[in-house]
Amino acid sequence: MRTYIAKRLLLIIPTLLGAAALVFFIMRVIPGDVALLIFGGDAGGHIDPKQLAAMRQRLGLDQPLWMQFGTWLWGVLRFDFGTSLWTGRPVMEELLIRLPLSLELALAATAVSVIIAIPFGMLAAIRQDTWVDYLVRVVSIGGLAIPSFWVGILCILMLVIFFGWGPPLEFTPPWVDPWANFQMMIWPVVTVGYRYAAVTTRMTRSTMLEVLREDYIRTAWAKGLRERAVVVRHALKNSMLPVITLVGTEFAFLIGGLVVTETVFTLNGVGRFVVDAVAHRDYPVVQALIFLIAFGFVVVNLLVDLTYAWFDPRIRYR
Amino acid sequence: MATNLEVARATASADLAPRLTVAAAVAKFVRTKPLGAIGGVIILLMLGLAAFAEVLAPYDPYHGDYGLQFARPSAEHWFGTDEFGRDVLSRIMYGARIALFVGFAASLSGCTLGALLGVISAYWGGTVDLLLERLMDILLAFPQLILALAIASILGPAVQNVVVAISIPVIPRVARVIRSTAMSVKENVYVEAVQALGASRPRVILQHIIPNVAAPYIIMVTAQLGAAILAEAALSYLGLGAAEPTPSWGLMLSGSAPSYAEKAPWIALFPGIAISLGVFGFNLFGDSLRDALDPKLRGR
Numbered sequence: 001m002r003t004y005i006a007k008r009l010l011l012i013i014p015t016l017l018g019a020a021a022l023v024f025f026i027m028r029v030i031p032g033d034v035a036l037l038i039f040g041g042d043a044g045g046h047i048d049p050k051q052l053a054a055m056r057q058r059l060g061l062d063q064p065l066w067m068q069f070g071t072w073l074w075g076v077l078r079f080d081f082g083t084s085l086w087t088g089r090p091v092m093e094e095l096l097i098r099l100p101l102s103l104e105l106a107l108a109a110t111a112v113s114v115i116i117a118i119p120f121g122m123l124a125a126i127r128q129d130t131w132v133d134y135l136v137r138v139v140s141i142g143g144l145a146i147p148s149f150w151v152g153i154l155c156i157l158m159l160v161i162f163f164g165w166g167p168p169l170e171f172t173p174p175w176v177d178p179w180a181n182f183q184m185m186i187w188p189v190v191t192v193g194y195r196y197a198a199v200t201t202r203m204t205r206s207t208m209l210e211v212l213r214e215d216y217i218r219t220a221w222a223k224g225l226r227e228r229a230v231v232v233r234h235a236l237k238n239s240m241l242p243v244i245t246l247v248g249t250e251f252a253f254l255i256g257g258l259v260v261t262e263t264v265f266t267l268n269g270v271g272r273f274v275v276d277a278v279a280h281r282d283y284p285v286v287q288a289l290i291f292l293i294a295f296g297f298v299v300v301n302l303l304v305d306l307t308y309a310w311f312d313p314r315i316r317y318r
Numbered sequence: 319m320a321t322n323l324e325v326a327r328a329t330a331s332a333d334l335a336p337r338l339t340v341a342a343a344v345a346k347f348v349r350t351k352p353l354g355a356i357g358g359v360i361i362l363l364m365l366g367l368a369a370f371a372e373v374l375a376p377y378d379p380y381h382g383d384y385g386l387q388f389a390r391p392s393a394e395h396w397f398g399t400d401e402f403g404r405d406v407l408s409r410i411m412y413g414a415r416i417a418l419f420v421g422f423a424a425s426l427s428g429c430t431l432g433a434l435l436g437v438i439s440a441y442w443g444g445t446v447d448l449l450l451e452r453l454m455d456i457l458l459a460f461p462q463l464i465l466a467l468a469i470a471s472i473l474g475p476a477v478q479n480v481v482v483a484i485s486i487p488v489i490p491r492v493a494r495v496i497r498s499t500a501m502s503v504k505e506n507v508y509v510e511a512v513q514a515l516g517a518s519r520p521r522v523i524l525q526h527i528i529p530n531v532a533a534p535y536i537i538m539v540t541a542q543l544g545a546a547i548l549a550e551a552a553l554s555y556l557g558l559g560a561a562e563p564t565p566s567w568g569l570m571l572s573g574s575a576p577s578y579a580e581k582a583p584w585i586a587l588f589p590g591i592a593i594s595l596g597v598f599g600f601n602l603f604g605d606s607l608r609d610a611l612d613p614k615l616r617g618r
Contacts, residue, residue: 018456150590252461
């Protein structure tokens with residue numbers, strides 16, 4: 001196990017370096033001169049060349065590209081992602097303000113999805129090709145088809161039309177006022193959670209189907225166990241392992257869901273921070289956030305692989 | 319030599335299974351996969367709408383009539399009008415074009431590039447494989463929508479830029495799958511045989527490996543179609559996709575639509591139904607096609 005962990009840890013270093021280089025390249029090189037952008041871009045009319053040069057120097061844009069990249073990378077290692085062009089405050093500070101809301105949304109949505117998905121996925125598998133199975137499949141395929149932002153819009157429409165309700169603007173942490181927090185978060189959580197649930201249901205169903213065809217399940221039936229025992233004690237336990245992988249694959253869904261849902265509900269979270277930064281062409285922020293999301297994604301996937309290897313020794317000896 | 323091979327091939331395929339005619343294959347698909355057939359019907363409807371939008375649409379989708387802002391759904395305007403007095407139904411019909419164009423263009427280009435890289439990676443092996451794999455690792459470090467968002471933000475809002483933004487994150491995902499399939503195809507005796515006969519690398523790849531990875535490729539294309547349509551809607555909603563006044567479904571929902579909730583809920587309602595139904599059709603069809611093409615699932 002120890003060599004496996006070491007090997008996997010070493011492998012993520014080139015990936016993260018490459019991801020940093022890619023983000024740096026697409027964010028810093030392609031859009032052109034950031035200093036010019038700050039002064040209003042091409043539409044800015046006459047720009048004082050002296051001021052422009054001073055701004056270039058302040059942003060370090062007069063240095064060679066590899067040095068700019070080195071400076072940025074050194075900053076990343078010290079959790080210093082520079083300052084936002086829009087607000088002038090450190091990116092890290094802005095991020096930490098928004099993190100609690102997104103974390104709460106993510107965790108609550110995950111919980112909601114697991115509570116819905118595992119029983120329904122299981123039920124569809126053990127009643128394969130009956131109306132129950134068809135219903136669960138249609139609802140989950142439908143869940144994947146309905147865009148999150150539209151679900152969010154529908155929630156708002158419903159609340160506004162029937163209850164004359166507008167979303168509260170200020171985020172109240174759950175430990176300050178649980179009720180206010182609940183009122184604010186319930187609809188976004190439903191919006192992110194239903195889609196997440198659709199993915200998890202499908203995954204649970206298909207892994208469960210695979211497990212139900214294993215020899216040991218046939219043995220369990222043959223020795224006369226009741227359905228409940230076969231399904232819960234033998235099948236469910238063994239099909240939960242592949243569902244762990246979901247945490248990794250769904251992290252991507254979750255981030256996408258946060259970006260869109262926080263925008264719909266005008267919640268001041270990390271997802272909306274990304275969208276706002278893109279809209280304001282705030283390159284240091286976009287660069288930092290996209291890299292941090294990639295970092296999180298890689299780490300989550302690594303943890304998933306390690307858990308998998310922990311539970312299934314066949315993987316680590318391969 | 320060639321004739322012998324052809325004869326051998328013909329008899330071999332004749333022995334394996336009777337070739338279905340297109341009609342028979344379709345009939346079998348409809349009978350065994352009713353859900354997939356429903357998806358197929360939705361796709362055909364959408365294609366019809368897109369192809370004949372000029373004939374079918376009752377109004378010009380770009381033409382606003384300020385006397386008719388926020389008109390309720392009625393006999394003249396089935397789905398009502400938006401804040402510029404444009405007919406929502408006509409805009410949805412023309413929007414099918416954007417959705418289908420982005421869906422097909424992005425999934426075909428992303429899957430084709432990914433499949434080519436996957437085959438090259440598997441067949442060449444060695445350093446080429448190692449480098450390509452690391453590159454794919456790097457691309458895979460980004461969630462799909464986030465990478466598309468970053469690319470779209472740099473390219474600027476336009477339909478063709480959305481295609482690029484959506485197709486790039488598809489590449490590594492397809493390359494992974496096709497690479498592993500091509501690895502096992504490569505080990506087959508017939509590949510070894512043509513190599514022994516002195517076939518060049520491009521020839522082996524084009525004639526012997528690519529036809530044998532076609533099934534997973536088709537599965538990936540159909541799976542990505544719905545996802546690409548959804549991604550286009552999301553990017554347009556966020557203001558990074560098609561720009562006004564393009565009748566893109568996602569764009570129709572963005573900006574002002576939710577703020578007119580009380581006054582004109584239909585503006586936000588119908589485009590959403592269009593997106594959901596379209597993506598639902600592609601997902602249903604793709605799902606059943608996967609079941610039909612995957613030998614492991616066949617006959618279950």
